[in-house]
Amino acid sequence: MKINFAANSGIPASENIIVAHPDFRMFVLANRPGFPFLGNDFFGAMGDLFSCHAVDNPDTESELSMLRQYGPDVPDHVLRKLVAAFGELRDMADQGLINYPYSTREVVNMVKHLQVCSLPILRSEFEPMWD
Numbered sequence: 001m002k003i004n005f006a007a008n009s010g011i012p013a014s015e016n017i018i019v020a021h022p023d024f025r026m027f028v029l030a031n032r033p034g035f036p037f038l039g040n041d042f043f044g045a046m047g048d049l050f051s052c053h054a055v056d057n058p059d060t061e062s063e064l065s066m067l068r069q070y071g072p073d074v075p076d077h078v079l080r081k082l083v084a085a086f087g088e089l090r091d092m093a094d095q096g097l098i099n100y101p102y103s104t105r106e107v108v109n110m111v112k113h114l115q116v117c118s119l120p121i122l123r124s125e126f127e128p129m130w131d
Helices: 043-045 061-069 076-092 104-117 120-130
Strands: 004-007 018-020
Touching: 061 076, 061 104, 076 104
Parallel strands: 004 018
Antiparallel strands: none
């Protein structure tokens, strides 16, 4: 059995001990605990071992900028409406009005779909939704 120790622990490496490099960093992504992900409380389980940072959803302009990369042919007014709608959904989840905390991942998938399925006939059918 090998055991890991931090470089500043003062314990020398040996056949059974692996000493971590002093510049070792680890980035761990975790969903929120509880429904709908049923994930573990990462901070509760690991907060004393790691420096934990919560990352919020991007602000409106940052999200728009990112979505433009995924859907360069999707009209800007459609992207703005999607960002606004997902912002409302996130607020509703934070208030406990809906259960699912929509993330940027879902809106990215919608934009990718709109980019691929941007046939003129589809645009004319769905255009009233965006007005």
